[in-house]
Amino acid sequence: MARRFEGGRLVVASHNAGKVREINELLAPFGVEAVSAGALGLPEPEETEDTFVGNAVLKAKAAATAANLPALSDDSGLAVVALKGAPGIYSARWAGPGKDFKVAMERVHREMAAGGNSDRRAHFVCALCLAWPDGHTEVFEGKVNGELVWPPRGSRGFGYDPMFVPGGYDVTFGEMEPEKKHAMSHRARAFAQLVEACFER
Ligand SMILES: O=P(O)(O)OP(=O)(O)OP(=O)(O)OC[C@H]1O[C@@H](n2cnc3c(O)ncnc32)[C@H](O)[C@@H]1O
Numbered sequence: 001m002a003r004r005f006e007g008g009r010l011v012v013a014s015h016n017a018g019k020v021r022e023i024n025e026l027l028a029p030f031g032v033e034a035v036s037a038g039a040l041g042l043p044e045p046e047e048t049e050d051t052f053v054g055n056a057v058l059k060a061k062a063a064a065t066a067a068n069l070p071a072l073s074d075d076s077g078l079a080v081v082a083l084k085g086a087p088g089i090y091s092a093r094w095a096g097p098g099k100d101f102k103v104a105m106e107r108v109h110r111e112m113a114a115g116g117n118s119d120r121r122a123h124f125v126c127a128l129c130l131a132w133p134d135g136h137t138e139v140f141e142g143k144v145n146g147e148l149v150w151p152p153r154g155s156r157g158f159g160y161d162p163m164f165v166p167g168g169y170d171v172t173f174g175e176m177e178p179e180k181k182h183a184m185s186h187r188a189r190a191f192a193q194l195v196e197a198c199f200e201r
């Protein structure tokens with residue numbers, strides 16, 4: 001049995017504004033008092049693990065310990081089939097110190113073109129970790145398959161959204177209404193499991 005979140009304040013252990021916005025939207029129906037790591041002045045830990053789950057656990061534990069509150073982290077990224085799963089856990093790092101996702105998307109496009117492989121398939125992965133100050137953790141993973149397009153389209157969402165068309169759709173995550181993304185994204189799928197295990201009565 002998973003440990004349940006018993007209410008009160010919850011730290012959203014992310015320094016990515018786009019993610020924090022999405023997590024707050026996903027948490028909204030549950031009456032959780034969410035406070036972001038940035039608002040608490042928590043440091044951004046170095047992501048030293050080599051898996052999404054490993055980095056999610058590292059970030060949630062660091063925030064839960066520092067804030068002495070339960071903390072929810074998200075480690076996510078884009079895995080491109082023709083690039084053997086890259087950028088993967090390095091998705092944020094491909095944007096460089098300026099966190100410029102135009103740069104990151106251009107690198108994906110350039111490396112795909114250079115590889116000469118016409119396979120456009122990719123998927124987003126999201127690992128969520130809920131950690132408590134005593135070190136207990138619960139972890140959930142979600143995935144969404146899709147295809148990459150060039151040039152990027154749309155200004156909604158964040159990160160690689162403008163170049164990702166989820167399977168069964170013809171718009172990118174950058175063009176899609178947020179409510180639609182929340183019904184089927186990697187983050188929404190991990191979230192549904194989190195809610196079932198730790199939030200719903
Ligand atoms: O670690 P935190 O502080 O949460 O923020 P971050 O941006 O560094 O987050 P990650 O380490 O998990 O890196 C994941 C990157 O993958 C990208 N990404 C994740 N989910 C995405 C989504 O739903 N749409 C577009 N890009 C996404 C996004 O650009 C992120 O910067």
Ligand SMILES: [Mg+2]
Pocket residue numbers: 047092
């Ligand atoms: Mg990060």
